[in-house]
Amino acid sequence: MQTQSNNFRSQIFFSIASEEELTSAFRPRDQKKLMFPNNFKFPLNIQSYLTWRDPSGVYTYLVFKMPNWDLPKGVVFKKTPAAAGEATGGLCSWCHSYGSSEDIGFMSVTMDPNISMSYFLCQDLRCIEKIEETSMRAGKNPEKYFADLYYRMEKLFENISNYRREG
Ligand SMILES: [Zn+2]
Numbered sequence: 001m002q003t004q005s006n007n008f009r010s011q012i013f014f015s016i017a018s019e020e021e022l023t024s025a026f027r028p029r030d031q032k033k034l035m036f037p038n039n040f041k042f043p044l045n046i047q048s049y050l051t052w053r054d055p056s057g058v059y060t061y062l063v064f065k066m067p068n069w070d071l072p073k074g075v076v077f078k079k080t081p082a083a084a085g086e087a088t089g090g091l092c093s094w095c096h097s098y099g100s101s102e103d104i105g106f107m108s109v110t111m112d113p114n115i116s117m118s119y120f121l122c123q124d125l126r127c128i129e130k131i132e133e134t135s136m137r138a139g140k141n142p143e144k145y146f147a148d149l150y151y152r153m154e155k156l157f158e159n160i161s162n163y164r165r166e167g
Pocket of ligand 1: 092093094095096097121122125126127130
């Protein structure tokens, strides 16, 4: 089962040589919020995408690279606390898995100093693993769902680029 998973996920593969390279994948405003785990060993060889959270759980980081991009791109999500009485959970808009408000909630991305956009997502961004698990259980080929996920990630980074004012 592991081998199968790895085959599927090898369709997007990239590596990051150093902490400097990883940092430079993020926008300057996001770089201030970066905290790297101690267990990152460079070069990082990444399948699908790289994600981690800061120890407080406030920030979730995503680094992704479509095959046609020259360089990987990173983004910092900030957890948006659910309003009182709103803690119901729901469906992740990227992988469509269902979870409680502990697992799935709003995460915001700062587009420019005045604008943030919220995404309703798995808080740990384990979307690819959840798609894999769900597909395996249903006996379906996950490739299409992976492609949908990558497409949504690509759109997120396109949205960010459209707001980018700083070179
Ligand atoms: Zn998800």
